[in-house]
Amino acid sequence: MTFSLSDTLLDWYDANARALPWRVGPAQRRVGERPDPYRVWLSEIMLQQTTVATVTAYFERFTARWPDVGALAAAPRDDVLSEWAGLGYYARARNLHACAQMVVAEYGGAFPATEGELRALPGVGLYTAAAIASIAFDEAATVVDGNVERVVARLHAVTEPLPGAKKRLYALAAALTPDARPGDYAQAVMDLGATVCTPRKPACAACPLADPCEARALGIAATLPAKTPKKKKPTRFGTCYLARRADGAVLLGRRPDAGLLGGMAELPGTTWAEDAPPPAPPLGADWRVMGEVRHTFTHFHLVLSVMRADVPLGTVPDRGEWTCVDRLDDAALPTLMRKALDCGLGPGRLL
Numbered sequence: 001m002t003f004s005l006s007d008t009l010l011d012w013y014d015a016n017a018r019a020l021p022w023r024v025g026p027a028q029r030r031v032g033e034r035p036d037p038y039r040v041w042l043s044e045i046m047l048q049q050t051t052v053a054t055v056t057a058y059f060e061r062f063t064a065r066w067p068d069v070g071a072l073a074a075a076p077r078d079d080v081l082s083e084w085a086g087l088g089y090y091a092r093a094r095n096l097h098a099c100a101q102m103v104v105a106e107y108g109g110a111f112p113a114t115e116g117e118l119r120a121l122p123g124v125g126l127y128t129a130a131a132i133a134s135i136a137f138d139e140a141a142t143v144v145d146g147n148v149e150r151v152v153a154r155l156h157a158v159t160e161p162l163p164g165a166k167k168r169l170y171a172l173a174a175a176l177t178p179d180a181r182p183g184d185y186a187q188a189v190m191d192l193g194a195t196v197c198t199p200r201k202p203a204c205a206a207c208p209l210a211d212p213c214e215a216r217a218l219g220i221a222a223t224l225p226a227k228t229p230k231k232k233k234p235t236r237f238g239t240c241y242l243a244r245r246a247d248g249a250v251l252l253g254r255r256p257d258a259g260l261l262g263g264m265a266e267l268p269g270t271t272w273a274e275d276a277p278p279p280a281p282p283l284g285a286d287w288r289v290m291g292e293v294r295h296t297f298t299h300f301h302l303v304l305s306v307m308r309a310d311v312p313l314g315t316v317p318d319r320g321e322w323t324c325v326d327r328l329d330d331a332a333l334p335t336l337m338r339k340a341l342d343c344g345l346g347p348g349r350l351l
């Protein structure tokens with residue numbers, strides 16, 4: 001069954017592969033074109049927790065500005081963080097830059113070709129290493145992301161809930177991975193999961209794997225993979241301070257490298273906690289409340305109050321640096337902080 005299943009899926013992929021800016025499609029592969037490991041790696045990092053639609057514009061901007069790993073490694077880290085701003089999960093951007101520098105320093109600018117070596121690079125976990133090894137180097141690595149877990153759980157009618165079922169799904173996915181065209185096979189499963197075997201309404205009538213699919217036969221496809229209910233996310237509260245100098249400059253701080261939004265620019269503020277933390281303005285002034293912004297992180301919701309003070313030239317803050325308003329677009333401001341600036345300055349000023 002294994003070989004016929006992967007052959008069936010590869011035939012489907014040959015006819016239905018999505019055209020993606022980082023992909024070398026099956027027709028190009030047939031005439032000998034090889035994927036560029038830099039583009040495969042960059043796209044896989046960007047696609048973690050992020051949709052294809054969102055990633056496409058970022059990918060095109062990154063590759064236009066830094067066409068190879070050497071160019072990215074040589075870029076100032078702030079430029080990379082700034083280009084990444086809005087894409088979220090900012091540890092990815094810091095690791096991206098560190099990884100590019102390691103590939104240049106330790107591998108002479110050529111990505112290592114095996115899953116094991118790739119795993120040792122910053123920001124490259126089990127899934128990403130397998131995806132790069134498979135797609136860029138045709139290693140028969142087992143590539144398992146959320147799409148693959150869903151397809152495999154359904155094909156084998158695995159009703160054990162995630163995350164407990166992860167090991168079993170990985171083993172089942174490994175058993176399905178062929179030695180021939182493993183890179184195309186990995187992309188075929190991803191495409192099937194993204195376009196046919198979708199989370200809520202799998203299009204079983206259009207699926208090349210409908211015959212062997214056990215969940216379809218049992219009528220339970222849409223209920224799989226089962227998931228252990230998540231704990232309710234707590235809400236944290238905080239305050240940020242928009243200090244506006246008479247020449248229009250805005251006071252910005254930088255978040256510590258470790259932790260949420262690490263290394264990104266911010267409006268100086270309090271810590272974030274479930275019991276509202278004490279005020280921590282970056283300078284003494286007549287602060288007034290402008291509103292609040294809400295943002296959801298992986299583990300909590302945040303309600304961030306925005307205070308504003310207009311201060312004269314020559315004001316010296318306790319922390320942070322004055323930044324010209326026309327340079328704010330170049331600052332590595334995450335979406336949360338852009339929302340806070342918008343709240344403090346008035347809608348449409350920056351976003």
Ligand code: SF4
Nearest residue numbers: 197204207210213221
């Ligand atoms: S038959 Fe339906 S549930 Fe099974 S793999 Fe195809 S789309 Fe998914």
